Amino acid sequence: MMSRLAKLFLLLVLSCALFAQEHKPAHTLTVAAAANLTDVFAEVATKFKAETGTAVVYSFGATANLTMQAEHGAPFDVFAAADVVHVDQLDKEGLLASGSKAIYARGRLVLWVPPGSQARVTRIEDLRNADVRIVAVANPKLAPYGLATVETLQKTGLWTAIEPKVVYAESIIAAKQFAATGNADVAFTAGSLVLRAGGNVIPIPGDLHAPIDQAVGILRSSAEQGEAHRFVQFLLGPQGREILSRYGYEFPR
Numbered sequence: 001m002m003s004r005l006a007k008l009f010l011l012l013v014l015s016c017a018l019f020a021q022e023h024k025p026a027h028t029l030t031v032a033a034a035a036n037l038t039d040v041f042a043e044v045a046t047k048f049k050a051e052t053g054t055a056v057v058y059s060f061g062a063t064a065n066l067t068m069q070a071e072h073g074a075p076f077d078v079f080a081a082a083d084v085v086h087v088d089q090l091d092k093e094g095l096l097a098s099g100s101k102a103i104y105a106r107g108r109l110v111l112w113v114p115p116g117s118q119a120r121v122t123r124i125e126d127l128r129n130a131d132v133r134i135v136a137v138a139n140p141k142l143a144p145y146g147l148a149t150v151e152t153l154q155k156t157g158l159w160t161a162i163e164p165k166v167v168y169a170e171s172i173i174a175a176k177q178f179a180a181t182g183n184a185d186v187a188f189t190a191g192s193l194v195l196r197a198g199g200n201v202i203p204i205p206g207d208l209h210a211p212i213d214q215a216v217g218i219l220r221s222s223a224e225q226g227e228a229h230r231f232v233q234f235l236l237g238p239q240g241r242e243i244l245s246r247y248g249y250e251f252p253r
Contacts (some may be wrong), residue, residue, distance in 0.1 A: 027054040027227045030075055030215040032066040032188065034082035034214065035109055035138075035171035036145060036190035040247040041080070042190045048234050062142035062171040068167050070095060077222040078231055080214070082107060082172070083144035087215035097225065102217035104235050105249040107212035108191035109148050112179060112236070119185040123202065124152070129161050135165045136175040136184035144202060145172040148209035149188040190249040213252055 018216055033041050038060050045056035059066065060078065067086040071093065075087060079096075081087050083101060089095050107176030113121045121131045146168070154157040167183075169175040172190050179187035182195070194201050216226045216235060234240050241251065 002087060010202060014044070024195075027224055028079045029054055029224055029227055029231055030059065031056055031078045031080060031231070032059045032061070032070060032074070032076040033080045035060050035143070035173040036082055036192055037080060038173055038193065039195070040192050040244060040249070043243050044235065044240060048231060051234070052227070052230055053237075054230070056231070060171075060173070062139065064142040065142055065170070073221070074223075076101075076219050077224050077228045078216065078218055079207065080104065080216045081144075082212065082214050084152070084213050084215040085144075087093065087217045090217060090219075094222055097220050097228075100229070100232065102232065102236060103213050103214055103252060104232075104240070105214045105244050106252050107211065107214055108206075108248050108250065109145055109152065109161070109204040109209065110189060110191045111196065111202040111204060112176065112187050112189050112194045114179045115181075115198040115203070116182070117179070117185050117190050117199065121186055121202070125202065126155060126157065127158060127165070132185050133142040133165060134167050134184040134216045136169055136178035136187035136189075137166050138172040138175045138188070139170060142167065142170060143172050144212055145188070145190055146175075148204075150214055151209040152188075152204055155201070161181075168245070180191075192249065195247055203212045210242045214249075 037113055049055055061087050065080045068091055070079055091101050137149045140146040140150045152182055153162050169178055175187045175192050176189040178184040222228050
């Protein structure tokens with residue numbers, strides 16, 4: 001015969017299993033998201049789940065890398081890029097659900113001097129100073145924010161002087177980490193990633209580079225088409241825009 005202690009343990013296990021089953025999300029979305037969205041999309045996921053019951057799992061990375069993964073069959077439901085070009089690319093290849101492509105935000109490039117940095121930088125021209133030895137930049141071949149950085153330095157006439165100091169990171173969040181860990185003196189990154197990071201944040205004027213319009217699309221292969229559309233509509237709607245705006249994103253007209 002089963003002992004009383006064993007019965008109690010079995011009852012506890014069954015209760016936990018029932019609780020987990022009752023509280024398991026009915027749907028889970030996998031969203032491929034550009035690295036600049038790491039902080040803001042955490043809040044989007046929380047609010048979206050509270051409203052719909054659908055959990056969101058993210059795969060963050062450089063836009064070009066995520067595009068390649070989608071092309072090779074990665075099980076993404078939604079792709080939120082840091083540009084429009086790569087979403088257009090997937091659309092032309094027939095990998096997006098018809099009519100699902102939309103621009104959801106315009107990103108903001110900043111120059112970040114982390115707390116504790118010895119670099120005395122208050123404007124972009126100060127990157128010429130001798131105390132600025134290493135400048136972290138997202139790889140322009142992979143990350144739209146990296147491309148915007150190179151465009152900025154070229155347009156301001158600083159590229160020739162700054163290029164020898166540049167170290168390339170795979171993504172915009174990796175560029176931030178280079179500076180945060182002391183492996184770079186400053187970093188060009190997304191404003192949304194250093195909103196609460198301290199240090200000195202120097203906004204880059206938008207006319208120094210092409211607009212960083214960011215597009216989203218739903219993968220045709222997704223088995224969660226209904227929930228994927230709800231996620232995109234949430235992102236484009238008042239709640240999504242309110243969250244994005246608090247992280248410094250703008251909205252092209």
